[in-house]
Amino acid sequence: MGTMSEEILSRKVGREVRAGEIVIVPVDYVMAHDQTSPLAIESFRKLGKPLFDPQRTIIVFDHIIPAATVQAATLQRGIRSWMAEEQVGNFLQDGICHQVLVERGFVTPGAVIVGADSHSCTYGALGAFGTGMGSTDIAVALATGKTWLRVPETVRFELTGEMGEHVYAKDLALAMCGAIGVDGANYQAVEYGGSAVQAMNISQRMTLANMAIEMGGKTGLCEPDDVVDAYLDGRARTPYEPVLPRDPQYSRVIEIDASDLQPMVAMPPDPEHLAPANELGDVAIDQVFVGTCTNGRLDDLEIAARVLRGRTISSNTRMVVTPASRQVLLQAMERGYIQTLVEAGATVTNPGCGPCIGRHQGVLAAGERAITTQNRNFPGRMGDPTAEIYLASPATAAASAVTGYITDPRRLS
Amino acid sequence: MGRIWKVSDNISTDEIIPGRYNVTTDRAQLAQAAFIEYRPDYAPGVRPGDVVVAGRNFGMGSSREHAPIALQASGIQAIVARSFARIFYRNAINIGLPILVCDELHGAIEDGDSLDLDLATGRINLPDGRTFQVEPLPEFVLKIVQAGGIIPFVQAGNL
Ligand code: SF4
Numbered sequence: 001m002g003t004m005s006e007e008i009l010s011r012k013v014g015r016e017v018r019a020g021e022i023v024i025v026p027v028d029y030v031m032a033h034d035q036t037s038p039l040a041i042e043s044f045r046k047l048g049k050p051l052f053d054p055q056r057t058i059i060v061f062d063h064i065i066p067a068a069t070v071q072a073a074t075l076q077r078g079i080r081s082w083m084a085e086e087q088v089g090n091f092l093q094d095g096i097c098h099q100v101l102v103e104r105g106f107v108t109p110g111a112v113i114v115g116a117d118s119h120s121c122t123y124g125a126l127g128a129f130g131t132g133m134g135s136t137d138i139a140v141a142l143a144t145g146k147t148w149l150r151v152p153e154t155v156r157f158e159l160t161g162e163m164g165e166h167v168y169a170k171d172l173a174l175a176m177c178g179a180i181g182v183d184g185a186n187y188q189a190v191e192y193g194g195s196a197v198q199a200m201n202i203s204q205r206m207t208l209a210n211m212a213i214e215m216g217g218k219t220g221l222c223e224p225d226d227v228v229d230a231y232l233d234g235r236a237r238t239p240y241e242p243v244l245p246r247d248p249q250y251s252r253v254i255e256i257d258a259s260d261l262q263p264m265v266a267m268p269p270d271p272e273h274l275a276p277a278n279e280l281g282d283v284a285i286d287q288v289f290v291g292t293c294t295n296g297r298l299d300d301l302e303i304a305a306r307v308l309r310g311r312t313i314s315s316n317t318r319m320v321v322t323p324a325s326r327q328v329l330l331q332a333m334e335r336g337y338i339q340t341l342v343e344a345g346a347t348v349t350n351p352g353c354g355p356c357i358g359r360h361q362g363v364l365a366a367g368e369r370a371i372t373t374q375n376r377n378f379p380g381r382m383g384d385p386t387a388e389i390y391l392a393s394p395a396t397a398a399a400s401a402v403t404g405y406i407t408d409p410r411r412l413s
Numbered sequence: 414m415g416r417i418w419k420v421s422d423n424i425s426t427d428e429i430i431p432g433r434y435n436v437t438t439d440r441a442q443l444a445q446a447a448f449i450e451y452r453p454d455y456a457p458g459v460r461p462g463d464v465v466v467a468g469r470n471f472g473m474g475s476s477r478e479h480a481p482i483a484l485q486a487s488g489i490q491a492i493v494a495r496s497f498a499r500i501f502y503r504n505a506i507n508i509g510l511p512i513l514v515c516d517e518l519h520g521a522i523e524d525g526d527s528l529d530l531d532l533a534t535g536r537i538n539l540p541d542g543r544t545f546q547v548e549p550l551p552e553f554v555l556k557i558v559q560a561g562g563i564i565p566f567v568q569a570g571n572l
Pocket of ligand 1: 063119294
C-alpha cells in the first residue's frame with residue numbers, strides 16, 4: 001500500500017516501508033558523467049573497495065565533449081584510465097546521460113537508479129525511481145551497490161484535458177514549477193497522473209519528470225503503462241515488473257487542466273517566475289538554444305523544424321541546436337529536420353549537453369539574453385551572471401528565433 | 414565569534430560555484446571560486462570560523478559536490494539556513510560540512526554581524542545576548558556526521 005515511491009522502495013527493501021523512514025536500498029544502476037566522475041573517483045578510491053558490479057556501472061561523457069579546455073581534457077583522461085583499471089562495463093559518449101540511459105534500455109519500471117546528476121529524476125518517466133546525488137554518495141553506491149534514502153512523501157499532479165495548439169509538455173512542466181515553486185516538492189517525490197500524461201509519449205513524459213528537481217523533487221514518476229511497454233519492447237536490458245501506486249496517501253494533490261494552458265515562459269532568475277509568452281511584450285533575444293535532457297529529442301527537433309521550415313532566423317539573434325543523442329541526430333538527419341534547421345540559419349552541434357551549463361558551444365556575454373529549452377535559468381548558468389535566461393518549449397524558442405524577440409508560436413502566421 | 418555572510422532564499426549551486434569553475438577537484442581552487450560571481454567579496458574576505466546564514470532552499474539545482482566543497486574549503490565552520498535543497502544537504506553531510514536548520518536566525522541578523530556557534534549543542538549566541546537553537550539532525554544523519562562523513566561511516570562497516 002502506498003505511493004509509487006513507497007511501493008518501489010518496499011519491493012527493493014523486501015518489507016513495507018513508509019514515507020519518513022530511512023532505508024538502505026540496493027540499486028540497479030549507478031551513473032556518473034564527465035563532470036561528476038572525478039570527485040566520485042577520489043571518494044571511491046578512499047573507500048578502497050572494488051566496484052560492486054562493473055556491469056551496473058555507467059559512465060557517460062556528455063557535459064564537455066569534445067573537451068573544450070586542457071583542464072577538461074585532463075579530467076577526462078583521468079576518468080578513462082580509472083575506467084580501464086576498474087573495467088567499467090558501460091561507457092557511453094554519444095549523448096546526454098539521461099537520454100542515453102533511457103535509449104539503451106537501462107531504465108525500466110520499478111528500477112532504482114542513482115546518478116551523479118540532479119536530473120536523474122528523468123528516469124521516472126518510465127516508472128523507475130531515479131534520483132540525483134553528489135559524487136561521494138555515488139562513490140558509496142559504486143562500492144557497495146547500495147544507498148540510503150529517506151522514503152519521500154509525494155506531491156501528486158493530476159493533469160487532465162488536452163493541450164491546445166503549440167502547447168507542449170514543457171509548458172505543463174513550467175506551469176507545475178509556477179504552481180508550487182522551486183522548493184514546493186523539496187525532500188518529496190512528484191507523481192504525474194491523469195489523462196494528459198496517459199496521452200503523452202516517452203519523450204514528453206521525460207520532459208515532465210526531468211523538471212521534478214526544479215520543484216526540489218527527489219524523483220518524478222509517471223505510472224508505467226502500455227506506452228512504456230511498447231517503448232521497452234526489444235530495448236529493456238532486463239525483465240521488469242511495473243510498480244503502480246496502491247491506495248496512496250499524498251501530501252498534496254494538485255490538478256491542472258492542460259486545456260487552459262498557453263505557451264509559457266519562465267523568466268530569470270528561476271523556473272517559478274512564469275508568464276504566458278504572448279504577454280511578455282518585446283523581449284529581444286541574443287541567443288536561442290534548442291536541446292538538453294529536457295527538450296533535445298526527436299520530437300523537439302521536429303517541432304523546431306516545423307516552425308522554421310521555409311523561414312530564416314532573425315539577423316538580430318543566433319540559434320544553437322544540440323541533439324540529445326547520436327540516435328536523435330541520426331533520425332533527425334534522416335527526416336530532414338537537421339537540413340531545415342541549418343537552412344534556417346541554426347548552428348547544429350554534436351550531441352551532448354551543449355551550451356546548457358555555459359561551458360562551450362554558445363556562452364552568453366554580460367547583459368545578453370537567451371531563450372532556451374533547458375530546465376534551469378539561474379544566474380550564471382550559461383555564461384556571464386548578468387545574462388538573462390528564459391525557459392520555453394522548442395516551439396516558442398524557434399518562433400523567437402524567427403522574430404528575434406520572445407514570441408508565442410501561435411502568432412507566427 | 415564568526416562573521417556572518419548572509420545570503421537570500423533559493424541560492425542555486427550555479428551561484429555558489431558556476432559550472433565553468435568545476436573543472437578541477439583542487440580544494441584551494443574551488444575555495445577561490447566560492448560565490449565568485451554572486452558575492453565577489455566572499456572569497457577574499459572569508460576567515461576560518463565564519464558562518465554562512467541563508468534563507469530557504471539553500472543549494473538548489475545541480476548535484477555538483479563542488480559547491481559544498483568550495484564553501485568548506487573556504488574555511489567556514491557551518492551553514493545555517495531556513496532550509497536546504499535536498500542534494501546539497503546530503504552532499505554537505507557526506508563531506509562533513511556542518512549544516513544546520515534554524516528558521517528564525519536569518520531574519521534576526523544582518524550581513525557582517527557576528528555569532529557564536531556551539532556545534533555540539535546547536536546553540537547560537539549573538540553578541541547582544543539573543544540565542545537560537547538549531548533543529549536536531551535526524552538520528553541516521555547524525556550517525557554519519559559523528560563518523561566524520563559518509564566515507565568513514567561506510568569504512569566502519571555501515572551500509
Ligand atoms: S543537458 Fe543540461 S540539465 Fe541536462 S544533464 Fe546536461 S547539463 Fe544537466
